[in-house]
Structure formats: C-alpha cells, structure tokens
Amino acid sequence: MNQASLYQRANQVQRHDAKLILDEYSSRLQWRSDGQDSLLDVGSGSGNVLMDFVYPLLPKSYEQLVGTDISSKMVGYANNCYRRYERTQFQVLDIGCDRLPEQLKGRFDHVTSFYCLHWVQNLRVALNNIYDLLRNEGGDCLLVFLASNPVYEVYKVLHTNAKWAAYMQDVEQFISPLHTSSKPAEQFKQLLNEAGFHYKNVEVRSEVFVYEGVRTLKDNVKAICPFLERMPADLHEEFLDDFVDVVVSMNLKQQTDGDQQQQRFASPYKLVVAYARKSSTLLGNVLSEMSSTKSLKGVS
Ligand SMILES: C[S@@+](CC[C@H](N)C(=O)[O-])C[C@H]1O[C@@H](n2cnc3c(N)ncnc32)[C@H](O)[C@@H]1O
Numbered sequence: 001m002n003q004a005s006l007y008q009r010a011n012q013v014q015r016h017d018a019k020l021i022l023d024e025y026s027s028r029l030q031w032r033s034d035g036q037d038s039l040l041d042v043g044s045g046s047g048n049v050l051m052d053f054v055y056p057l058l059p060k061s062y063e064q065l066v067g068t069d070i071s072s073k074m075v076g077y078a079n080n081c082y083r084r085y086e087r088t089q090f091q092v093l094d095i096g097c098d099r100l101p102e103q104l105k106g107r108f109d110h111v112t113s114f115y116c117l118h119w120v121q122n123l124r125v126a127l128n129n130i131y132d133l134l135r136n137e138g139g140d141c142l143l144v145f146l147a148s149n150p151v152y153e154v155y156k157v158l159h160t161n162a163k164w165a166a167y168m169q170d171v172e173q174f175i176s177p178l179h180t181s182s183k184p185a186e187q188f189k190q191l192l193n194e195a196g197f198h199y200k201n202v203e204v205r206s207e208v209f210v211y212e213g214v215r216t217l218k219d220n221v222k223a224i225c226p227f228l229e230r231m232p233a234d235l236h237e238e239f240l241d242d243f244v245d246v247v248v249s250m251n252l253k254q255q256t257d258g259d260q261q262q263q264r265f266a267s268p269y270k271l272v273v274a275y276a277r278k279s280s281t282l283l284g285n286v287l288s289e290m291s292s293t294k295s296l297k298g299v300s
C-alpha cells in the first residue's frame with residue numbers, strides 16, 4: 001500500500017468505521033488532567049483518518065501528535081498535507097520491528113491504530129511495541145483492525161489462477177493473522193495480556209459494507225491491493241475483472257435490475273475493536289506480584 005492519493009479517494013469504509021468507533025470510545029480514553037497529552041497513531045496512511053477524527057478529540061494544549069507508517073511514501077504525503085499543524089509530524093515506523101527507536105519509547109499517553117494491524121503478521125511483537133511506546137506512568141490504546149474480510153478469500157482463489165500466481169506467491173503475508181481464528185476476541189485479549197496490559201476490553205463486530213457499482217468496488221480494491229503494484233499497469237483492469245468474477249461466484253453480488261455500474265456487492269467482515277490500559281510500572285509490578293502469589297496459594 002503506497003499510493004496515498006488513491007487511498008485517500010477510496011477509503012470510505014475505513015473512515016466510516018473509524019468515526020463510528022471513536023464516537024463510542026473517545027470518552028473512555030484517559031485524558032490527562034493538565035491537557036498535555038501525547039498521542040501516536042500506528043499505520044496512519046495518508047493521514048486523513050487521524051487528522052479528521054482523532055485530532056479534534058485532543059485537548060488544545062496537547063504536547064505532540066505523531067502519525068507513523070511503514071511506507072515512506074504515505075509519510076511524505078501526510079507530512080505535506082498536514083505541515084501547517086503545530087506539534088504534529090508523521091514519521092516512518094514499522095510496528096513489527098525488532099527494536100523501537102529510543103526517542104519514541106515511553107513517550108506517549110495514547111496509541112491509536114485504525115485498519116493497520118491486519119497487515120502485521122506478528123501481532124505479539126506489534127503489541128509489545130505498542131506497550132513500550134506508552135509512558136511508564138501508564139497510558140492507553142485503541143486498536144481497530146480486520147479479523148476477517150472476504151477480500152482474503154478472493155486473494156486465495158486468484159492466487160491459484162496461473163495468470164496471477166507469479167504475483168501472489170506470498171499471499172499469506174497479506175491475510176489478517178486472525179482471518180481463520182474461531183475465537184479472534186479471545187486470541188487478541190490473550191496477546192494483550194501477554195504484552196502486559198492490565199485492563200483490556202476486546203470486542204469483535206460483525207459488519208456488512210455494500211459497494212455501489214463495479215467501479216466503486218474496483219477503486220476500493222485498487223487502493224489497498226498489494227499485488228497490483230507488482231504487475232504491469234496494462235494488466236490491472238484484467239486482474240480487477242477477475243477479482244469481480246470471484247466476488248460474483250462467492251454470491252456477494254446483490255440482485256439488482258439495470259446496468260452493470262449499478263450492481264451492488266456486499267462485504268461481510270469482522271472488525272476487532274480493542275481498548276487496553278497500561279498501568280504505571282510500580283502498580284504493574286504489584287498486580288503481577290499479587291496474581292503470582294494467588295496462583296502459588298492455589299486461589300483461582
Ligand atoms: C488501510 S491503511 C489505514 C490508514 C489509516 N489508518 C486509515 O484508517 O485510513 C493501512 C496502513 O498501514 C500501514 N502499515 C502496514 N503494515 C505496517 C506496519 N508493519 N507498521 C506500520 N504501518 C503499517 C500501511 O502502509 C498503510 O498505510
């Protein structure tokens with residue numbers, strides 16, 4: 001995913017979900033009493049979800065807002081769009097990295113992330129990093145990402161097609177690590193627990209988004225499909241036609257009269273919404289000590 005302007009024009013679902021979740025969860029975030037909050041967003045992409053929906057929630061006197069992304073093109077685009085905002089910057093960060101940059105460790109009161117963690121295969125490393133980004137005195141995170149989506153089933157089918165196989169050999173790398181999980185909420189909660197979060201609330205929402213018209217569906221696929229940038233541009237439309245044929249074969253086309261552009265396509269998906277808090281190091285040690293003492297004494 002590198003094409004920021006394309007993504008910015010075709011991210012209706014992502015924007016819709018971020019707004020909906022923030023309306024519900026913003027009051028749960030533990031804002032500082034002095035109004036000097038620092039917030040880091042993971043996988044900000046072109047930056048518009050962060051700046052349109054998260055930025056307005058920050059107190060006027062916020063200390064710093066940092067948008068991050070693995071793609072330097074996305075970061076460059078966002079820095080250019082939002083350079084007039086004070087105490088705000090975008091920088092490259094792979095949330096699955098082995099070593100976090102020292103200057104980011106323990107600096108943030110809040111970490112947010114929308115529609116990014118399904119791109120990260122090693123969720124354990126990502127959550128350890130998110131925990132380490134938060135201040136030692138404590139902080140919280142709101143993480144929203146796909147557990148499952150029919151797009152992954154379409155990828156699996158296209159990967160078996162001789163025409164596209166060469167471009168899709170590593171297809172598994174682009175499928176959400178929770179796509180086939182029978183208990184995604186429990187699995188993610190366990191990972192949050194192992195990372196050290198003391199309070200955690202994880203829900204998995206079943207949603208359906210309806211794409212109006214073939215062009216809308218194709219544009220949304222183009223904005224996020226990692227395989228297109230590997231193939232010559234003159235093959236893109238043929239790939240997208242095959243994509244739509246697989247969607248039709250999966251019975252996701254809704255019955256409508258009229259012309260092709262007015263066809264509707266349903267996308268039923270599962271969204272993980274996780275809110276977790278890190279306690280201060282001191283309190284964390286006391287809580288861990290208490291839970292290990294309890295298990296030693298055989299108290300459940
Ligand atoms: C679908 S976009 C979401 C952008 C934005 N958060 C939104 O809601 O519109 C996913 C973003 O995650 C980024 N991403 C993928 N893997 C990442 C990683 N390991 N670390 C940081 N960002 C990553 C991609 O480059 C992309 O910009």
Ligand SMILES: CC(C)=CCC/C(C)=C/CC/C(C)=C/C(=O)O
Nearest residue numbers: 115150151220221224265266267
């Ligand atoms: C009907 C059907 C298969 C629709 C696919 C819709 C689509 C473009 C999903 C993308 C999901 C995704 C990985 C989003 C993202 O990371 O932003």
